[in-house]
Amino acid sequence: MDKRDHLGEFEQLVLLGILRLGNDAYGMTIRREIETRTRRTTSIGALYLTLERMEEKGLIRSELGEATAERGGRAKRFFTVNPSGREALKQSLHRLRRMAEGHFPVPEVI
Amino acid sequence: MDKRDHLGEFEQLVLLGILRLGNDAYGMTIRREIETRTRRTTSIGALYLTLERMEEKGLIRSELGEATAERGGRAKRFFTVNPSGREALKQSLHRLRRMAEGHFPVPEVI
DNA sequence: CGCTAATAGTCTACAATGTAGAACATATCG
DNA sequence: CGATATGTTCTACATTGTAGACTATTAGCG
Numbered sequence: 001m002d003k004r005d006h007l008g009e010f011e012q013l014v015l016l017g018i019l020r021l022g023n024d025a026y027g028m029t030i031r032r033e034i035e036t037r038t039r040r041t042t043s044i045g046a047l048y049l050t051l052e053r054m055e056e057k058g059l060i061r062s063e064l065g066e067a068t069a070e071r072g073g074r075a076k077r078f079f080t081v082n083p084s085g086r087e088a089l090k091q092s093l094h095r096l097r098r099m100a101e102g103h104f105p106v107p108e109v110i
Numbered sequence: 111m112d113k114r115d116h117l118g119e120f121e122q123l124v125l126l127g128i129l130r131l132g133n134d135a136y137g138m139t140i141r142r143e144i145e146t147r148t149r150r151t152t153s154i155g156a157l158y159l160t161l162e163r164m165e166e167k168g169l170i171r172s173e174l175g176e177a178t179a180e181r182g183g184r185a186k187r188f189f190t191v192n193p194s195g196r197e198a199l200k201q202s203l204h205r206l207r208r209m210a211e212g213h214f215p216v217p218e219v220i
Numbered sequence: 221c222g223c224t225a226a227t228a229g230t231c232t233a234c235a236a237t238g239t240a241g242a243a244c245a246t247a248t249c250g
Numbered sequence: 251c252g253a254t255a256t257g258t259t260c261t262a263c264a265t266t267g268t269a270g271a272c273t274a275t276t277a278g279c280g
Contacts, residue, residue, distance in 0.1 A: 008237080075274095
């Protein structure tokens with residue numbers, strides 16, 4: 001029931017970032033997406049560490065992309081949200097919604 | 111700009127709980143509100159510690175109520191959300207909204 | 221070629237938040 | 251009084267969040 005699947009605030013943002021980037025979600029783009037949309041700075045280390053931890057928990061998965069294309073270029077590591085990650089996000093937003101409703105219009109989730 | 115005012119997930123829930131309880135927000139009721147609305151268990155220690163920390167940060171304030179009324183009863187400590195707490199909550203939900211919009215219908219904040 | 225700039229990811233150390241549960245306080249009721 | 255109910259404090263530790271230096275890899279250019 002209470003599977004200790006609580007997501008931190010940053011984890012929520014990262015999951016949402018991956019979802020919105022679709023098949024182009026890797027470290028750099030996820031970071032850019034979060035910074036431009038939320039106007040909040042993030043350190044690259046914080047991001048990768050969070051990705052790492054969420055992958056260990058099975059919320060997301062990653063696969064190395066082939067070589068590169070443009071200028072600089074180390075192989076990219078693309079991230080995808082797993083069903084359990086989607087579920088955790090859904091639950092997390094749902095809890096927030098239940099607490100906010102009636103006071104703060106809150107999001108319908110998924 | 112980026113005042114490191116990031117709220118954790120639990121902090122968001124606690125702030126919302128206080129807001130929704132109005133003038134009857136104290137430890138026990140806040141806890142009950144969160145548990146019944148989100149179906150998530152909380153330890154009493156976690157709650158008070160979070161309240162303590164948010165008060166130190168100036169997000170909320172508290173005042174001791176007079177004696178009691180019913181059965182058992184130690185003096186209650188009532189909590190109120192300060193303007194800065196309201197603002198932090200607003201910003202926090204806004205960030206989430208910006209990341210979710212287009213994918214997850216998200217809350218209009220305040 | 222060999223160097224520099226550009227893009228991307230790893231590692232380490234530490235701060236802030238989250239979680240539990242026992243202990244303590246205080247009042248009512250029988 | 252002692253058992254019971256309500257409420258808060260304290261202590262110890264786990265999980266998340268944050269930074270920034272460091273490493274890796276490739277394109278462009280003299």
